[in-house]
Amino acid sequence: MPPVRHGYQPVLDYITGFWDRLIRFHPHDTGTLIGLPRPYLVPSSDSTRPLFQEMYYWDSYFASLGLVGTAHEWLVFDMVENMAALIERFGFIPNGNRYYFTSRSQPPFFTKLIRLAHSMKVARGDTDCDEYLRHMIRLATREHETCWLGDKHPHERRKYRGLSRYHDINYSDFLASCESGWDHSTRCDGDRPGNEAGRWMDHLPVCLNSILYAREMDFAWALNLLGAPKEAEFWTAAAEERAATMRELMWDAERRFYFDFDWRHRERSPCPSLAGFYPLWAGLATQEQAREMVARWFPRFLMPGGVVTSLTPFPGRQWAYPNGWAPLQWIVVDGLDRYGFANEATEVRRRWCNTCAHGFTRVGTMLEKYNVAEPHREPEHGLYGLIEGFGWTNGVFVDFTRKLEK
Numbered sequence: 001m002p003p004v005r006h007g008y009q010p011v012l013d014y015i016t017g018f019w020d021r022l023i024r025f026h027p028h029d030t031g032t033l034i035g036l037p038r039p040y041l042v043p044s045s046d047s048t049r050p051l052f053q054e055m056y057y058w059d060s061y062f063a064s065l066g067l068v069g070t071a072h073e074w075l076v077f078d079m080v081e082n083m084a085a086l087i088e089r090f091g092f093i094p095n096g097n098r099y100y101f102t103s104r105s106q107p108p109f110f111t112k113l114i115r116l117a118h119s120m121k122v123a124r125g126d127t128d129c130d131e132y133l134r135h136m137i138r139l140a141t142r143e144h145e146t147c148w149l150g151d152k153h154p155h156e157r158r159k160y161r162g163l164s165r166y167h168d169i170n171y172s173d174f175l176a177s178c179e180s181g182w183d184h185s186t187r188c189d190g191d192r193p194g195n196e197a198g199r200w201m202d203h204l205p206v207c208l209n210s211i212l213y214a215r216e217m218d219f220a221w222a223l224n225l226l227g228a229p230k231e232a233e234f235w236t237a238a239a240e241e242r243a244a245t246m247r248e249l250m251w252d253a254e255r256r257f258y259f260d261f262d263w264r265h266r267e268r269s270p271c272p273s274l275a276g277f278y279p280l281w282a283g284l285a286t287q288e289q290a291r292e293m294v295a296r297w298f299p300r301f302l303m304p305g306g307v308v309t310s311l312t313p314f315p316g317r318q319w320a321y322p323n324g325w326a327p328l329q330w331i332v333v334d335g336l337d338r339y340g341f342a343n344e345a346t347e348v349r350r351r352w353c354n355t356c357a358h359g360f361t362r363v364g365t366m367l368e369k370y371n372v373a374e375p376h377r378e379p380e381h382g383l384y385g386l387i388e389g390f391g392w393t394n395g396v397f398v399d400f401t402r403k404l405e406k
Contacts, residue, residue, distance in 0.1 A: 318382025
């Protein structure tokens, strides 16, 4: 592998100059576009196909990882403010700021973006840190209770034993898979295929409930910091109850892995995917579970170019083998580090950054996704094709190279 500073520097220089091409500012509603009070990042600047020209929910968090400590870090605060405005207006954060996206949300990383912005405010000595945190956590709690704990139309997500599913107001499995961010994958096909999208609304996803656990722990962290220990205890108890239920329903003691749970048929999905590593990122897995997962499953998912989304190829499904995606690389790596598997985490960072750097050498840009099984080949294009840009790829690449330099 080339030395980090020299081997990756052309890519880092490209990313530094590319952020401006992803910035948009639309303070007023225009057609289907929902106006937002602050500038924001879109994922792609591909002028030949104007896809992904909105602020997306989970994309914004992973792109923000690469903004910290740069001349563009002000965008982190602006995107938090935009998400706050969406909650004030709609009660939750839609998939993106389009009216036709208000039927669904996306993986809810709002509290993680709040914590990132708060840490930046603390580091620079701002005097309004507590006030800022109190306001944003209040809105995040509103979103959590309205949307993710909702059990009636239009937010019918909490479905079984206190766990939640991805959903869409139209009760569409296809659109629920879009809310998951994994549009489209083999995760919810199981052995009872119903349609091309899989049976997403029949499943309690391990990734979503890990995120909700992390959010509830974030609420507890913030409320303790703000001097509200009783309220913090409530959210800690909620998180612990969620974790216990997940271990019961989603942990397969024989296969030594976490799986999505089919609540309708009361059984675990047979489909292993990188979603099974989310409990490590969230910190709800036991140390023994983490050890068993890494020993048995990490070598299967580790490919020459990073970790692969799932283990079985399926034409037309882009969130599956042989593709790797920046946010999943980051989630897996963060979970490995959390449980003490630093060497494995470093190896994923190196392989992913090499894949991105070699791809950049070939095509002169960063891509939405990569073929990690055979990095010299194109990925499975899926429904949207091969998208150039790309916001979260840029953010994760910057974050990974910083850690590789330490």
